[in-house]
Amino acid sequence: MQNAKDVKPEVAAVIAAAVQMMVGNKVVAVKIKRNDAWAMAGRQSIH
16 A cells, blocks of 8 residues: 555545445545645745
């Protein structure tokens, strides 16, 4: 199995929504936290 680190969060959200729809359960919110979120936060400038 390959690591899914290169999968965009939008793609993962669409797949999760499709699986929920096919299973017939209520749609639930999916939170995707990227491993590099700390690096992205460091790029923000505070004024």
